[in-house]
Amino acid sequence: MLVADLDGEADARETVERAIEHTKRPEDRPTLEQIARVEPFLADCAFPPTLAGVLAWVRLVEGRSLASIGLTGPVRLKTVLRGLAVGFGTVALVVVTIWMAGGMQAAGLGQAWRSPVSLLLVSFMFQATVEEVIFRGWMLSVVPRRLMSP
Numbered sequence: 373m374l375v376a377d378l379d380g381e382a383d384a385r386e387t388v389e390r391a392i393e394h395t396k397r398p399e400d401r402p403t404l405e406q407i408a409r410v411e412p413f414l415a416d417c418a419f420p421p422t423l424a425g426v427l428a429w430v431r432l433v434e435g436r437s438l439a440s441i442g443l444t445g446p447v448r449l450k451t452v453l454r455g456l457a458v459g460f461g462t463v464a465l466v467v468v469t470i471w472m473a474g475g476m477q478a479a480g481l482g483q484a485w486r487s488p489v490s491l492l493l494v495s496f497m498f499q500a501t502v503e504e505v506i507f508r509g510w511m512l513s514v515v516p517r518r519l520m521s522p
Contacts, residue, residue, distance in 0.1 A: 441509035
């Protein structure tokens with residue numbers, strides 16, 4: 373497992389633990405591991421309806437094609453997979469650089485993937501996809517239209 377020695381991570385963990393302490397009786401308080409198991413699932417449930425709502429808005433309300441927000445090209449799946457590979461490679465490069473500089477210690481790769489926190493990776497992929505469609509696709513295409521129209 374990659375272990376980071378960052379003050380910000382410890383501060384965030386302490387803040388979450390203090391918030392948990394003040395919300396419930398000691399026997400009813402969830403652990404951070406329990407939160408890490410549930411939170412990604414709850415967040416992921418919100419992303420598909422949000423994405424569907426934006427796509428429906430573009431098609432039904434604005435009457436535009438999905439190509440107008442960047443969902444275009446004959447090999448869309450290949451483009452998405454290439455983007456995921458570039459993103460994964462970029463993050464891996466940053467992590468390896470931090471590790472080589474002595475900022476982390478490697479204690480085994482398999483342990484990291486068995487952690488409930490690793491579920492956040494899947495959540496981040498869904499979140500990033502929806503965010504890109506909303507902000508880079510829809511919003512960046514609609515703002516100039518609104519500003520340029522008389």
